[in-house]
Amino acid sequence: MVIIWSIKQKGGKTERRSQVVFKQNSQRARIRYSVETRVGRVRVFIYLKALPLFFFSHKAEREQEDNKHSEMEQTFIMIKPDGVQRGLVGEIISRFEKKGFYLKGLKLINVERSFAEKHYADLSAKPFFNGLVEYIISGPVIAMVWQGKNVVITGRKIIGATNPAESAPGTIRGDFAIDIGRNVIHGSDSVESARKEIALWFPECPFNWQSCLHPWIYE
Numbered sequence: 001m002v003i004i005w006s007i008k009q010k011g012g013k014t015e016r017r018s019q020v021v022f023k024q025n026s027q028r029a030r031i032r033y034s035v036e037t038r039v040g041r042v043r044v045f046i047y048l049k050a051l052p053l054f055f056f057s058h059k060a061e062r063e064q065e066d067n068k069h070s071e072m073e074q075t076f077i078m079i080k081p082d083g084v085q086r087g088l089v090g091e092i093i094s095r096f097e098k099k100g101f102y103l104k105g106l107k108l109i110n111v112e113r114s115f116a117e118k119h120y121a122d123l124s125a126k127p128f129f130n131g132l133v134e135y136i137i138s139g140p141v142i143a144m145v146w147q148g149k150n151v152v153i154t155g156r157k158i159i160g161a162t163n164p165a166e167s168a169p170g171t172i173r174g175d176f177a178i179d180i181g182r183n184v185i186h187g188s189d190s191v192e193s194a195r196k197e198i199a200l201w202f203p204e205c206p207f208n209w210q211s212c213l214h215p216w217i218y219e
Contacts, residue, residue: 074104074145074206075152075188076197077159081139083184084108088176089142092185095158095172096146100217105145105198105206111137119200135181145198145206149218152191159187 079092097103111119116136123129146155160171164183167174177183188194198206211217 071149072147073149073151073191073194074147074198075155075194076186076201077144077146077155077188078186078201079142079144080136080182080184080186081141082182083176084140084142086176086184088172088184091176092172093144096155099148099154099158100213101146101148101151101155102209102211103144104147104208105143105202107143107201108140109143110140113137119197131181143201145202147206152188152194155187156189159185 077092077096079089083089083092093103113133116133117124119136120129120132123132126132148154158172160167160173160177162173162183163180164173164177165180167177169175172185173183188197
């Protein structure tokens, strides 16, 4: 990197000019700065050779880091009353943790009818809506927020199909559920749905932290 700094006097006028030229192949920069003063004609040259372009490389590193964080998603997962009653909480949490996702929020809650109706508002016209609400308010549930790369779609794969009979072995519903009305767990079906459900169940915002295992999971 070469910096050229010139100071000179010309007809009692004052003028400022600056120019930056980058030479990508040589990894150098040439900066010219000139100013007219009333003290006399002076020209100063400062040469800094082979100076790393620290600020520009640091900016690129920050942008790359921001892109990595932007790939992270959050999803809402709820262990339904049958999953809680059957003692499957630890097993379900373990599967998400072992995959490499981060737990960002968790609460044990008895759901009120009005809240359940709000959660399932998009299904209010379905004939099974009332039975679904009764099911959710029949006992405590575990509400959770999980974070990770592609966590919404991957979370759905971990959970399995809505109908346990169609869920592959190895999925939560495939391993622990038989009837569709007792399918153990709920998971957001899109990033947008996840945002709405997290805002509803965690108005205080999920906890912000990062595991020390992060560099062993993500590149």
